[in-house]
Every structure is written in structure tokens, then in C-alpha cells.
Amino acid sequence: MPRVKQICCIGAGYVGGPTCAVIALKCPHIRVTIVDLNQARIDAWNSPDFNLPIYEPGLEDVVRQARGRNLFFSTDVDKGIRDADLIFVSVNTPTKKSGVGAGFAADLNYVELATRRIAATATSSKIVVEKSTVPCRTAESMRTILDANSKPNARFDILSNPEFLAEGTAIDDLFAPDRVLIGSLQTQEGKEACAALSEVYQNWVPKERILTVGLWSSELSKLAANAMLAQRISSVNALSAICEATGANIAEVAHSIGQDSRIGPKFLRASVGFGGSCFQKDILNLVYLSESLNLKEVAEYWKQVVTMNEYQKRRFSKRVVDTLFNTITGKRIAVLGFAFKADTGDTRESAAITLIRDFQQERALVNIYDPQVESNQIWADLNEASPDVPLETIQRQVSICSSALEACKNAEAVVIATEWAEFKTIDWQAVYASMNKPAFVFDGRLLVDADRLRSIGFKVTVIGRGERL
Numbered sequence: 047m048p049r050v051k052q053i054c055c056i057g058a059g060y061v062g063g064p065t066c067a068v069i070a071l072k073c074p075h076i077r078v079t080i081v082d083l084n085q086a087r088i089d090a091w092n093s094p095d096f097n098l099p100i101y102e103p104g105l106e107d108v109v110r111q112a113r114g115r116n117l118f119f120s121t122d123v124d125k126g127i128r129d130a131d132l133i134f135v136s137v138n139t140p141t142k143k144s145g146v147g148a149g150f151a152a153d154l155n156y157v158e159l160a161t162r163r164i165a166a167t168a169t170s171s172k173i174v175v176e177k178s179t180v181p182c183r184t185a186e187s188m189r190t191i192l193d194a195n196s197k198p199n200a201r202f203d204i205l206s207n208p209e210f211l212a213e214g215t216a217i218d219d220l221f222a223p224d225r226v227l228i229g230s231l232q233t234q235e236g237k238e239a240c241a242a243l244s245e246v247y248q249n250w251v252p253k254e255r256i257l258t259v260g261l262w263s264s265e266l267s268k269l270a271a272n273a274m275l276a277q278r279i280s281s282v283n284a285l286s287a288i289c290e291a292t293g294a295n296i297a298e299v300a301h302s303i304g305q306d307s308r309i310g311p312k313f314l315r316a317s318v319g320f321g322g323s324c325f326q327k328d329i330l331n332l333v334y335l336s337e338s339l340n341l342k343e344v345a346e347y348w349k350q351v352v353t354m355n356e357y358q359k360r361r362f363s364k365r366v367v368d369t370l371f372n373t374i375t376g377k378r379i380a381v382l383g384f385a386f387k388a389d390t391g392d393t394r395e396s397a398a399i400t401l402i403r404d405f406q407q408e409r410a411l412v413n414i415y416d417p418q419v420e421s422n423q424i425w426a427d428l429n430e431a432s433p434d435v436p437l438e439t440i441q442r443q444v445s446i447c448s449s450a451l452e453a454c455k456n457a458e459a460v461v462i463a464t465e466w467a468e469f470k471t472i473d474w475q476a477v478y479a480s481m482n483k484p485a486f487v488f489d490g491r492l493l494v495d496a497d498r499l500r501s502i503g504f505k506v507t508v509i510g511r512g513e514r515l
């Protein structure tokens with residue numbers, strides 16, 4: 047069995063960076079080089095003061111221990127490829143914006159370019175590992191590209207090794223994964239390549255947690271896992287609408303059903319809608335796959351998970367407008383949280399973006415506070431969400447604040463869009479004193495103690511709870 051000595055990871059993003067930093071930490075005998083075309087990103091990974099390009103609890107500590115020892119970040123993609131025995135392809139696979147499958151299919155352009163680069167550069171045999179989330183049978187396309195363009199003496203084994211980390215808990219997830227999944231062709235060479243990658247993980251992951259399956263099962267399992275997780279959230283959010291209409295309480299309902307060991311308690315938190323770079327993209331990818339396979343009913347089934355999520359966001363912003371006497375024109379709304387979930391600075395598909403766009407369209411004034419997201423990211427997201435509105439117009443309507451208290455000053459309403467822990471310890475008494483009256487709180491994350499806030503004087507609306515202002 048070949049022992050892996052040098053690893054190259056193409057793509058220094060949210061997955062490639064933390065994943066391969068942890069491999070370097072746990073495998074001091076392996077030299078790990080993470081490469082990217084984006085110079086600014088690599089510079090940030092290499093920054094002397096560890097001002098890393100992504101915020102992830104525990105990540106800095108991992109990078110501090112391994113960087114310069116056996117962990118390196120570089121823009122020299124070709125050298126990284128040439129030196130490695132095993133190459134992770136961890137590039138982005140966004141939803142296609144135009145052409146066939148636009149709005150649904152995964153854009154595999156980055157995967158293809160990375161694959162072509164491997165074929166053009168490699169002068170010896172390599173194990174090529176799909177780390178990116180890709181449609182079922184992408185490994186076959188990669189094989190065709192590699193075989194057609196490879197140099198003499200270079201042969202390639204392709205593995206699928208999807209990543210299941212969640213942002214905000216990436217380092218914990220990587221240290222103790224529920225499972226590591228490796229898919230390979232069931233040939234002698236395929237099994238040997240699988241064993242080589244498994245050996246890398248066995249440096250810290252118990253062997254029984256490393257699952258080895260066929261290539262296509264591995265690729266599909268990644269899409270399936272995200273679809274099932276997102277489906278749980280859309281199910282609980284659909285129930286939250288029934289709760290609001292009937293006076294039931296979604297937190298109590300979720301707790302009650304979660305006690306059934308067949309259902310389990312996790313991932314049943316009603317919210318203003320799921321966000322993040324993966325759920326929507328991967329479900330739409332599954333929808334497209336189903337449609338391509340002529341499985342219309344299957345496609346419709348999964349599409350409904352995304353439809354329900356859009357409905358949840360719209361429903362929430364409408365509830366804000368309805369409660370504020372059917373108009374928010376000229377009223378100041380404080381939005382607490384802009385990231386798609388707590389403990390990350392990532393804003394991709396964040397529900398907050400949709401809510402703020404809705405508030406802008408109602409001509410409200412919006413104050414935003416998020417503990418991690420940078421101002422230029424917020425402006426870029428709002429600009430993209432309203433392409434017909436000039437940025438200067440948006441900036442006249444929206445302000446970015448440096449604390450929750452500042453954001454709430456003179457506001458009519460506070461909207462909690464992200465479940466940051468610090469929002470639990472806000473001095474609500476001080477917030478109340480600084481707001482216009484009546485002062486409204488809309489909790490989209492089941493975060494606040496509604497009764498306590500009501501005793502201060504707030505009118506409180508909580509997702510999944512009937513009207514009891």
C-alpha cells in the first residue's frame with residue numbers, strides 16, 4: 047500500500063483550508079501544501095499575525111502549530127501538484143448562473159480547470175481526491191479528462207471524499223467526525239488508493255468511522271446528507287407556520303418530537319430560514335440530477351424543501367410589516383446578525399440578506415450589526431441582492447453599526463436574524479430605553495427570553511409562536 051508523504055490541496059477556502067490544516071496537524075510526517083489562484087487569500091493564510099481569510103473557532107491555533115512545519119500555503123499550483131502523491135480538489139462548485147441547467151446544476155468549471163491543470167502538470171502517478179461537493183458521476187468526467195491529457199508515466203486513481211464539516215464548528219467536526227466517507231472504484235487499484243487515503247485519516251479517526259463505498263454512492267451520499275438535513279429544517283419551519291396560526295409553540299413541538307429516538311433532537315430548531323453556501327445549492331443540484339434522470343416526482347419532492355425555505359423568509363418579513371401597523375416606510379429597523387449562522391463570518395445565502403432586501407423595498411431604514419461580518423462584505427451582498435438599485439441609494443437607507451446597542455438606538459423594531467451567543471446577553475433594559483415606542487422585537491432564531499422582554503415593555507414576536515405581543 048503506497049504511503050502518502052506529500053499532499054496538495056487545490057482550493058484554500060472554507061473547506062480546503064481547515065481540512066488540510068487539520069491533516070497537517072494530525073500527520074506531522076506528511077507535508078501538506080494548500081494552493082490557490084487567489085493571491086490575497088494565500089497572503090492572508092500566510093499573514094505573520096495570523097489574520098486568516100476565514101473565521102472559524104480553533105482554526106488559528108491549528109494553523110499556528112502546523113504552518114511552516116509541515117503546512118504551507120502557496121499560489122504555485124503547478125509545484126504543489128508536481129510534488130504531491132495525493133491531491134485534494136477542493137474548489138468551489140456554485141450553482142450555474144447561465145446556460146443549460148442555470149439556477150439548478152452545479153457549475154463544474156472550477157473542478158474541470160483544476161483537473162486539466164493536474165493532467166497538464168503531473169509527471170508521476172497521483173491519487174486525485176474529489177473533496178468538492180459534485181454531482182453523481184463527476185469522477186467519471188475527471189477520469190476522462192485526466193486519461194486524455196496525462197503525460198507518460200502518470201496514471202491517476204480518483205477517489206471521492208466529500209466533506210461534512212459545518213461552518214462555525216469546522217475544527218471540532220474535523221477532529222472528531224461522525225464519519226469519513228471514501229468512495230473508490232472497486233478495482234484493485236481503486237481499493238489501494240482508498241486504503242492510502244484511509245491510512246491518512248487513521249492518524250486520528252477511529253477506523254470504524256471511516257466508511258469505504260463505491261464512487262457513485264459516495265458522491266450521492268454527500269448530496270443526500272445535505273438534502274435530508276435541509277429537509278428537517280424546512281419540515282420544522284413548515285410546522286412553525288402552523289404553530290403561529292394555532293397558538294402552539296414550535297420549541298415545545300420540536301422538543302416533543304425530538305424525544306422519539308427514531309427522529310432525534312438535533313437540527314429541529316425553527317428559524318427564519320436556512321442559509322449557507324451548501325444546502326440550497328446541493329438540493330438544487332439533486333433536483334437537476336433527478337430531472338436529468340426523468341424522475342419528475344423526485345425532483346419536485348426535493349424542490350419543495352427550497353420552496354418552503356423561501357416561503358419562511360418571506361413569511362417572516364411580512365410578519366414584521368404586518369405587526370408594525372402594515373407599514374415600515376421611514377421606520378428604523380435594527381437587524382442583529384448578518385452571517386448565515388453563528389460563529390462564522392460567512393454570509394453566503396444568509397436569510398438576513400433577503401430580510402434586509404425586503405425591508406429596503408418597503409422603504410424602511412435599516413441598521414445592521416454583526417460581530418464578525420466585514421462591512422465591505424455586507425455592502426457587496428446587499429448590492430448583489432438589489433442589482434437595480436445603485437449602491438449609494440442602498441447606503442442612504444442602510445447603516446452598519448459596531449454594536450447591538452448602537453444598531454437599536456432610535457429603532458422601532460429589532461429583528462434577530464443570526465443566533466450569535468452575544469445576543470443572549472444584550473442589556474435589553476438599555477436597548478428598550480434607547481428605542482422608539484412601542485418597541486418591537488422579532489426573534490427569528492428562538493434566542494430571547496420573550497417573557498422577560500415583555501416584562502421590560504417590549505412587544506415580542508417569536509418565530510413559531512402564536513401572536514402574544
Ligand SMILES: NC(=O)c1ccc[n+]([C@@H]2O[C@H](COP(=O)([O-])OP(=O)(O)OC[C@H]3O[C@@H](n4cnc5c(N)ncnc54)[C@H](O)[C@@H]3O)[C@@H](O)[C@H]2O)c1
Pocket residue numbers: 056057058059060061062081082083084087123136137138139156159160163177178179180209210211212213323324
Ligand atoms: N463551506 C462549507 O462549509 C462546505 C462544507 C462541505 C463541502 N463544501 C464543498 O466544498 C467545496 C469548496 O467549498 P468552499 O466553501 O471551500 O469554497 P470557497 O469558495 O471558500 O473556496 C474555493 C477556493 O478554490 C479556489 N479555486 C478555484 N478554482 C481553482 C483552481 N483552478 N486552482 C486553484 N484554486 C482554485 C478559489 O480561489 C477559492 O479560494 C464546494 O464544492 C462546497 O460545496 C463546502
Ligand SMILES: O=c1ccn([C@@H]2O[C@H](COP(=O)(O)OP(=O)(O)O[C@H]3O[C@H](CO)[C@@H](O)[C@H](O)[C@H]3O)[C@@H](O)[C@H]2O)c(=O)[nH]1
Pocket residue numbers: 179209210211212213214272275279312313314315316317318319320321322323324325386387388
Ligand atoms: O436546526 C437548525 C439547524 C440549522 N439551521 C440553519 O441551517 C443553515 C445551515 O446550518 P449548518 O448545517 O449548521 O451549517 P453549514 O456550514 O451550512 O453545514 C451544512 O452544509 C455543509 C456543506 O455541505 C455540510 O458539510 C454540513 O454537514 C451541513 O451541516 C444555517 O443557516 C442554520 O442557521 C436551522 O435553521 N435550524
